[in-house]
Amino acid sequence: MIDTTIFEKQLELDIPSDLGIYYSGKRINTKNHVYGPEIRNHYLFVLVNNGNACLYGEKNIFLKPHDLLVMFPGQRIHYKASGLWSIQWVGVYGNGADRLTEKLGVTRKFPVMNVHCYREVETALESIYASAGDLTLSGKLNSLSLLYEFFSILFQNANSDQQDDIVQSAIKIIRYNYSQQITVSSIANSLHLNSAYFSRLFASKTGISPKQFILSLRLERAKELLQQQAIPVAEVSRSAGFSDQLYFSRLFRQKIGLSPSQFRNLQKESPQR
Template sequence: MLLFHFYCIIAAGQCKWYNVFGICVFVVWAIMIEKYYFHQSDQTDLNIYRCGIQECKPGYTWGPGIRDHFIVHYILDGTGMFSNGKIQKKLFPGDGFVVFPDCLVTYSADPENPWTYSWVGFHGLKAETFLNKAGIYRESPFFTYNADNRLRDCLSDMISEARRNTVSELMLLGHLYIFLSILIQNNHKTLQNTSRYMNQEKYVKKVIEFISKNYSEKISISEIARSIGLDRSYLYIIFKKTMKMSPQEYLINYRIERAVSLLRNPDLTIGDVARSVGYEDRLQFSKIFKKVKGISPNQFRKMQNSEPQKN
């Protein structure tokens, strides 16, 4: 059985309470938040955690913070900014962004034209696979859908279903599958009808995906280029243009960020960490780590150990 509960969050200031047809809504000046939460098992291909709609106050900001599940936001009106520390992007109606689990993000409503967005939060064994098929990745968590109102309607249908006293798990999941299938179809059409620039972006995403899956192996940029069917020099040009760094720099940064996480595990030696992120030579790893982070892996680990423990 699907367990369900609902609540509203008030930011600040004066507010009014409305109860219409069993729908509980708080209005805080120009803010309206309507949220529905669900309890389902993670051990399925896809399950829905929550859905809602929010009309934000000017400058309203969430973060910096992380989530433990996926949340897709679709902008209905207004504008705002999204940042994950590496990419900062202004978004408009018809745009969307995804908060991936354990990724530090910040998003803010525009001070002059604050956004209103609907969202759906979910998890599951195939959740990230479906998003990747839609062309949405941790490193580039954006999409645009302006073809029609199907995405908007799908989110609206989820909220309408959640308002019912007897929420149907199958109905909610059905809406979520339709929502993701629309995004996947949209990505396929974009790839078929895209401009040269969008083709370049597609290849860059393929490189990012390849690195995320194979960074622990001894891979070269030439191998990556061959795997996606591009000349190495051309790959360098389009990757540098899009990401503002070379493929090699991106690979190194990805490995070092992963190493930072592994170094917090006291059971792993520096050599273990080096091999886990694609470096057979411990000294080479230490040299590259110091070049990127300014300190050696040993110094980094000592600093972590010397920090006071949080209760």
């Protein structure tokens, strides 16, 4: 019986290269598809467009839309989909594939990565598939360039995750140390980053600069401490990370609209209203 849900084009690049394509293909709405167990002698990158499946192994992994499964050479792969299953794939060979896969952080033990820039990866794989019919030297070179574009997009995806981790680490550093005399430079240094780059990255992920984030936390802490009537304003200032009480009072009025003392008195009067 002919499977009408599978489409594949053969493409063997004999151009000298440390990275090449064996084939490219896709499945569209195959019902309850079962793959393997099977072992290939090359890399196979599989993008899940639609559907869910269970990847069997030492620890079962559930595949969902926008996941990318990397099948390694010599690795036994067995998965079973439930319902309609749509995927795209590209078979890759060469020493470059080893290096690039390693740099992506995908391993035989953890062969699945979630793709945030899904549309870009989907389009790249579709372009590789569309170009596979051109077996001229020009066409083969075009297919190879599309493969490099595919990897470029995957690295953008991986770098996005790394940037999120960096920003989350910075936020933790600030939350634990805002009462100390920390600076944007000291935070960047602890993360081994250039201060200007760190500031741009932090702002792009949070919407505010690191300096604004630090000031915001300090002011929130000051407001909490001011509600405790027994703590002098000077002590509140120091405890919240402000070494200059005059600067603290001026900034507090500018941001909150009241002086620290006025804010405290207002909090004291509130329960009686």
